Amino acid sequence: AQTVTQSQPEMSVQEAETVTLSCTYDTSESDYYLFWYKQPPSRQMILVIRQEAYKQQNATENRFSVNFQKAAKSFSLKISDSQLGDAAMYFCVVSSGGSNYKLTFGKGTLLTVNP
């Protein structure tokens, strides 16, 4: 079984500042993937960033980057130069590898961006 823990139910950040969202996980799989998805008020799930567990290099996607610590099973998301459009619920997600593809979601962190 997989578990994902997001210890910050809510976070806020000033526009143009940097914020880090925390996530820890547990899995017995050796092959797995990690994602951060955002869900804005429209409730459409949008992929923010993806990390393959076998890759040591941290993934980056423009203003979004992760700090992946495999031994500690930690996968935090850093948002730089925060924008008003970044306001959303952010979910940390773990996917088992192989043919299962099941996703396990954290409870989410609601990010508010203050102008």
Added chain:
Amino acid sequence: GAVVSQHPSRVICKSGTSVKIECRSLDFQATTMFWYRQFPKKSLMLMATSNEGSKATYEQGVEKDKFLINHASLTLSTLTVTSAHPEDSSFYICSAPPTDLYGYTFGSGTRLTVV
């Protein structure tokens, strides 16, 4: 990227009636579709996995007879909420496994209200 079209986006039905929610993969074939339920300000809870050509796999605690899932073709999966009751009111989302390097594709969700 891959697109999953989910309909309807909103539906209001009377208690005791049935409601069908459709998810179509528009530009790819989805042999598997995941169905989630999301309560307000909560995370996504996996209900079941549909597989084209075989029976759906339900998560523990999900009533198979209430939530009928059918994967009629490689591009269509449906969730039918039978004999709906107010407690079935929720946000339902479908998702297809990744077809490329990016991630899972989510439908836009269906807000079901049972009155």
